[in-house]
Amino acid sequence: MKPEQRILLCLAHMSGREREYIDEAFADNWVVPLGPNVDGFEKDLKNFITAGHPELDHLEVAALSAGTAAIHLALVLLGVGPGDEVICQSFTFAASANPVLYQGARPVFVDSEASTWNMSPSLLRRAIDERIAATGRKPKAIVIVHLYGMPAMIDELLAVAKEYDIPVVEDAAEALGSCYKGRECSTFGRFGILSFNGNKMITTSGGGALVCPDAETRRRAVFYATQAREDRPYYHHLVAGFNYRLSNISAGIGRGQMTILDDHLAHHRALAAIYREVFASVKWVEFHDNPSTDSDANFWLSTILIDPANPGGATPMSVMQALADLNVETRLLWKPMHMQPLYADAPAVTDGTSESLFERGLCLPSGPWVTPDQARMIATKIIDLCSAS
Numbered sequence: 001m002k003p004e005q006r007i008l009l010c011l012a013h014m015s016g017r018e019r020e021y022i023d024e025a026f027a028d029n030w031v032v033p034l035g036p037n038v039d040g041f042e043k044d045l046k047n048f049i050t051a052g053h054p055e056l057d058h059l060e061v062a063a064l065s066a067g068t069a070a071i072h073l074a075l076v077l078l079g080v081g082p083g084d085e086v087i088c089q090s091f092t093f094a095a096s097a098n099p100v101l102y103q104g105a106r107p108v109f110v111d112s113e114a115s116t117w118n119m120s121p122s123l124l125r126r127a128i129d130e131r132i133a134a135t136g137r138k139p140k141a142i143v144i145v146h147l148y149g150m151p152a153m154i155d156e157l158l159a160v161a162k163e164y165d166i167p168v169v170e171d172a173a174e175a176l177g178s179c180y181k182g183r184e185c186s187t188f189g190r191f192g193i194l195s196f197n198g199n200k201m202i203t204t205s206g207g208g209a210l211v212c213p214d215a216e217t218r219r220r221a222v223f224y225a226t227q228a229r230e231d232r233p234y235y236h237h238l239v240a241g242f243n244y245r246l247s248n249i250s251a252g253i254g255r256g257q258m259t260i261l262d263d264h265l266a267h268h269r270a271l272a273a274i275y276r277e278v279f280a281s282v283k284w285v286e287f288h289d290n291p292s293t294d295s296d297a298n299f300w301l302s303t304i305l306i307d308p309a310n311p312g313g314a315t316p317m318s319v320m321q322a323l324a325d326l327n328v329e330t331r332l333l334w335k336p337m338h339m340q341p342l343y344a345d346a347p348a349v350t351d352g353t354s355e356s357l358f359e360r361g362l363c364l365p366s367g368p369w370v371t372p373d374q375a376r377m378i379a380t381k382i383i384d385l386c387s388a389s
């Protein structure tokens with residue numbers, strides 16, 4: 001692939017070290033879903049998310065085949081089953097919610113607040129109260145998301161969850177390297193989820209990880225991820241497991257990627273700084289920025305809101321098309337789950353926030369191959385499109 005031909009949102013970018021780890025795996029014939037690269041990658045991830053925080057040393061990481069698999073295993077380990085309800089942020093990618101269906105449970109969607117675009121603490125409280133009134137039971141878990149790498153209002157959300165004693169699953173698939181009050185996203189919930197799909201902050205071509213509260217929970221996660229085989233001399237099963245472990249080849253890519261994660265983060269944040277600066281000069285385009293110094297987003301994708309009253313009559317759709325003509329990829333924001341036909345019957349506590357964001361928002365090229373000049377060109381073009389001709 002020639003990255004310079006088209007400016008993409010977030011194209012994978014290799015350090016060059018990936019091949020060494022893969023070659024080692026071939027040399028030692030570790031071409032299986034376990035091995036030294038899996039162990040090494042898990043260690044690298046743990047070191048990264050706990051760095052500078054010895055009090056987080058109890059966290060343990062399980063490398064898995066996908067972020068979606070990590071969410072699924074978190075729900076399995078929390079005992080989510082048929083008849084249960086799980087609260088989920090509505091404004092997200094479908095993979096945050098679909099594992100609730102895999103478990104035969106029912107998602108209850110909660111809208112976002114406008115500052116972080118993530119779950120509203122007050123609507124979360126309302127949703128829990130409403131579901132207890134309707135069903136006589138508490139929701140079994142709460143899935144919060146750090147969308148586009150912007151940390152959610154973690155303290156407020158955790159306070160509500162704690163008050164009702166409901167465990168939190170923290171979908172940090174887009175938030176590797178994002179910090180809240182100096183601590184890495186994925187370390188706040190009972191479980192944290194990371195994704196290494198092709199276009200995320202780092203890639204293993206496909207993969208994910210489950211951040212577990214302790215070694216014993218991680219052991220249970222790996223047990224379920226490897227077909228739930230009991231410790232007997234023959235294959236013996238008490239429960240249904242899954243085939244969710246990461247391959248030792250993919251983990252080799254992950255180890256190589258960990259050597260340039262800091263560079264990737266710096267690059268995403270540098271592009272965000274350019275978009276922030278250029279859009280600061282116009283009132284029709286709002287750059288989605290850290291709402292306070294508590295948050296340090298990774299800007300996995302830089303995103304903007306376009307004021308529908310702009311004199312150029314530009315809409316996210318028209319901007320997306322105009323930029324596509326210039327060989328620039330942009331994307332509308334995630335369409336909220338409560339607006340999806342798949343989830344038409346799911347209870348939802350909404351106030352119009354995510355619907356309004358979806359109507360006005362756009363994701364901009366933000367990855368390692370995008371140059372500062374390209375970002376400036378893209379931002380200038382968007383301002384042109386929003387200005388009267």
Ligand SMILES: *Cc1c(COP(=O)(O)O)cnc(C)c1O
Pocket residue numbers: 065066067068069092093095096145171173174194195196197206207208
């Ligand atoms: C990518 C993503 C996932 C799923 O991760 P995969 O590794 O693609 O399965 C889950 N949640 C969010 C918010 C994502 O962006």
